[in-house]
Amino acid sequence: MFIMHVALQGCLRARNVPYGVTPDTGGHIKYLLELVDAAERQSPSLEQQIIVRRFVNDKLGAHYAEREEQISARSSIIRINGASDEYVAKEDLRFELPVLADHLEAHIRTLPRQPDVLHGHYADGGELAVEMKRRLGIPVVFTAHSLGHVKARTLGSDGLFGTLRDRIDMEERVIAAADRIITSSMDEAELQYGFYSSVRPERVRVNPPGCDLERFRSCCDGSRICREAHNQFLIDPDKRPILALARPVHKKNLAGLVRAFGEDLRLQDAANLIIYAGTREKIAEEDTEPREVLTELLTLIDDYDLWGKVAFPKTHREEDVAGIYRDAAERRGVFANVALNEPFGLTFLEAAASGLPVVATNSGGSNDILARCHNGVLVDPINTHAIGEAILGLLSDNDVWDRAARNGLSACDFYSWDRHATEYLAELAPFVAPQETVRLSRSQRRFDTMLVCDIDNTLTGDRAALHRLETWLRSHSDTAFGIATGRSLHSAIDIIRQWDIPTPQFLITSVGSEIYWIQDNAFREIERESGWPPLGRGAWDPDGIETTLERFDWLEPQPKQEQRSFKRSYYLYEIDRCRDVRKALEEAGLEFELIYSHGRFLDLLPGGVSKGHAIHHVANRLSISPSDIWAAGDSGNDIHMLEMVGKPIIVGNHSSELAHLKSHQASYFAKNHFAAGVLEGLAHDWTRGMS
Numbered sequence: 001m002f003i004m005h006v007a008l009q010g011c012l013r014a015r016n017v018p019y020g021v022t023p024d025t026g027g028h029i030k031y032l033l034e035l036v037d038a039a040e041r042q043s044p045s046l047e048q049q050i051i052v053r054r055f056v057n058d059k060l061g062a063h064y065a066e067r068e069e070q071i072s073a074r075s076s077i078i079r080i081n082g083a084s085d086e087y088v089a090k091e092d093l094r095f096e097l098p099v100l101a102d103h104l105e106a107h108i109r110t111l112p113r114q115p116d117v118l119h120g121h122y123a124d125g126g127e128l129a130v131e132m133k134r135r136l137g138i139p140v141v142f143t144a145h146s147l148g149h150v151k152a153r154t155l156g157s158d159g160l161f162g163t164l165r166d167r168i169d170m171e172e173r174v175i176a177a178a179d180r181i182i183t184s185s186m187d188e189a190e191l192q193y194g195f196y197s198s199v200r201p202e203r204v205r206v207n208p209p210g211c212d213l214e215r216f217r218s219c220c221d222g223s224r225i226c227r228e229a230h231n232q233f234l235i236d237p238d239k240r241p242i243l244a245l246a247r248p249v250h251k252k253n254l255a256g257l258v259r260a261f262g263e264d265l266r267l268q269d270a271a272n273l274i275i276y277a278g279t280r281e282k283i284a285e286e287d288t289e290p291r292e293v294l295t296e297l298l299t300l301i302d303d304y305d306l307w308g309k310v311a312f313p314k315t316h317r318e319e320d321v322a323g324i325y326r327d328a329a330e331r332r333g334v335f336a337n338v339a340l341n342e343p344f345g346l347t348f349l350e351a352a353a354s355g356l357p358v359v360a361t362n363s364g365g366s367n368d369i370l371a372r373c374h375n376g377v378l379v380d381p382i383n384t385h386a387i388g389e390a391i392l393g394l395l396s397d398n399d400v401w402d403r404a405a406r407n408g409l410s411a412c413d414f415y416s417w418d419r420h421a422t423e424y425l426a427e428l429a430p431f432v433a434p435q436e437t438v439r440l441s442r443s444q445r446r447f448d449t450m451l452v453c454d455i456d457n458t459l460t461g462d463r464a465a466l467h468r469l470e471t472w473l474r475s476h477s478d479t480a481f482g483i484a485t486g487r488s489l490h491s492a493i494d495i496i497r498q499w500d501i502p503t504p505q506f507l508i509t510s511v512g513s514e515i516y517w518i519q520d521n522a523f524r525e526i527e528r529e530s531g532w533p534p535l536g537r538g539a540w541d542p543d544g545i546e547t548t549l550e551r552f553d554w555l556e557p558q559p560k561q562e563q564r565s566f567k568r569s570y571y572l573y574e575i576d577r578c579r580d581v582r583k584a585l586e587e588a589g590l591e592f593e594l595i596y597s598h599g600r601f602l603d604l605l606p607g608g609v610s611k612g613h614a615i616h617h618v619a620n621r622l623s624i625s626p627s628d629i630w631a632a633g634d635s636g637n638d639i640h641m642l643e644m645v646g647k648p649i650i651v652g653n654h655s656s657e658l659a660h661l662k663s664h665q666a667s668y669f670a671k672n673h674f675a676a677g678v679l680e681g682l683a684h685d686w687t688r689g690m691s
Contacts, residue, residue: 001432002117003117004138005049005119006051007029011024011064013063017318019247022287023249034210043425046425050076054082078107080104081099090124091163097124105135115138117432119141126178127173140174148168149195172198176198180203181205182205185206185364186206186368187364189205192364210420216350240271242334242391243324247290252293252337253339253381258304259304260387262303262304273306275297335356337358337360338359348366348376349415352411353412358404366378375411430524449480449630450615450619450624454634456485458677460674465674470502473502484512484614512640514528529618533606533609540606542568549581554577566606591606592604612643613640615641634655634658639658649682650667651677
């Protein structure tokens with residue numbers, strides 16, 4: 001396989017990258033170089049090139065004028081000319097793209113073979129890759145690293161103009177044309193890409209980056225040197241440290257952290273604040289954004305009179321970073337990253353591997369990391385009071401601090417480069433040669449019956465029973481197998497893989513509002529059902545639903561990633577309140593389906609849309625009668641599908657929300673739990689009546 005990466009931003013070189021030397025020289029370069037290295041380890045025949053823009057700048061160094069730089073025997077950096085030979089900031093790279101496209105095409109045509117795949121990084125790299133797809137027919141994979149719509153939302157109503165508007169338009173074009181989109185978190189895949197009208201969820205994959213964390217675990221020297229570097233700023237250096245390590249750009253919200261520290265005297269009594277914000281010489285000579293951020297930080301330190309309580313070193317080396325984390329961990333401090341959005345969150349994993357608890361922004365990939373690692377606290381990055389309380393909570397409770405530190409150390413192994421590279425290469429393999437995966441296409445199969453199961457607490461819970469269910473499915477090839485869940489597409493695939501659940505022919509997700517056909521057993525080829533939800537089923541007004549229900553203070557919207565195009569979701573802890581919700585929506589003239597489950601989840605869908613309606617749609621496509629369908633579930637969001645099929649199975653661990661179905665003549669209530677209950681229902685003689 002030959003992969004050509006296109007990454008135009010910042011100062012990219014093979015070794016000793018000066019991270020932070022420009023606002024564009026950040027984590028995406030570290031990610032890319034480590035991906036190239038890990039992919040090469042996984043595939044002995046892999047060739048890779050990184051296409052970057054060539055420029056001449058004496059201050060930044062001579063490396064960036066070199067035409068070619070070897071990374072290894074099979075990987076290299078190729079620098080192509082743009083319209084000028086000066087360094088160009090990311091905001092202005094779009095003006096260089098026509099010239100870069102001509103030079104990149106010329107370079108590709110000189111090669112012994114074309115790349116099998118172009119992998120575009122950031123919007124400008126993606127746009128250039130898509131242009132090569134148009135000219136040369138090469139498939140494109142896209143990694144955004146960060147998205148313009150997310151930045152626009154942090155800026156508020158003034159965000160969508162000028163270069164940012166152009167960037168978003170460029171991202172829309174790239175998203176529309178990309179054959180695959182690689183994201184680092186569920187938040188990015190579900191929420192952030194949801195802002196784009198051109199996105200097709202079936203083309204999006206979640207593959208958390210790997211992280212080279214060994215040096216953070218094993219670091220035992222250097223912490224003393226790092227301590228000396230910042231202790232010179234501090235009146236009482238023995239206080240516990242609050243550590244921040246980020247580039248000086250607005251989205252990292254370093255000013256918000258300083259405000260949280262400055263406004264909380266308890267925090268100042270308990271700790272010092274240590275900020276490593278890139279490398280600087282003279283602030284007045286920095287680019288506009290770093291200059292603004294650094295000036296604001298110094299102004300805030302002065303306004304709050306924090307001199308002697310804040311360390312603000314001018315520089316640090318990449319090799320110092322592990323020692324910086326280690327020093328903070330040894331002194332039982334806290335790492336704080338309260339960025340306005342963090343697409344992935346490498347620093348949270350570096351802190352975890354160092355045994356350092358974190359306070360993390362609740363916007364971005366940090367949600368996934370903390371859900372897996374349990375190594376800290378999520379906070380709203382614009383709520384300075386919440387930031388201060390979260391930091392103080394970790395500092396003031398030794399048991400909580402110890403637990404978070406242990407959790408991080410034990411859980412961060414998941415984020416390995418070998419795992420990431422293996423999944424990455426498998427995702428790209430279909431673009432190179434036909435794969436020997438098992439085909440599940442409905443067009444190639446004739447089914448007489450159908451089995452549809454909920455995931456959580458129906459299929460999950462008993463691995464041995466799941467293996468027996470897989471054996472049953474293999475021996476009943478005339479039965480189509482599907483999954484119907486409240487989870488989103490990517491969340492469903494994640495739990496299917498975690499539990500080794502048999503691969504379904506179709507997925508009904510988001511409580512029935514989306515349908516996907518699974519074309520192969522590795523989830524490499526997924527097709528969204530274009531006819532669902534059907535048009536003409538009545539008005540769907542999600543804005544009207546939100547406006548109508550916002551007056552109910554006992555109704556809490558679920559996180560943004562749970563809000564889908566055809567679903568609005570809330571937390572509701574009193575089932576009797578469902579009547580109030582229904583009455584308010586009906587009085588507002590809105591059409592909807594109301595689904596309540598697990599004693600807390602309220603989902604609102606378009607009229608005539610539910611798991612049951614989606615199953616009927618699939619059954620019609622497969623020419624299967626509803627009387628020949630088994631459906632298995634355990635909770636309230638399964639009611640529609642259990643009532644709308646001929647053979648409903650209620651597993652033994654079902655919630656009380658399904659008790660009323662005992663009066664439903666067709667219902668079978670299994671004694672066994674989880675997948676064992678499904679198998680019990682499948683073995684039942686459905687001609688003899690129910691039990």
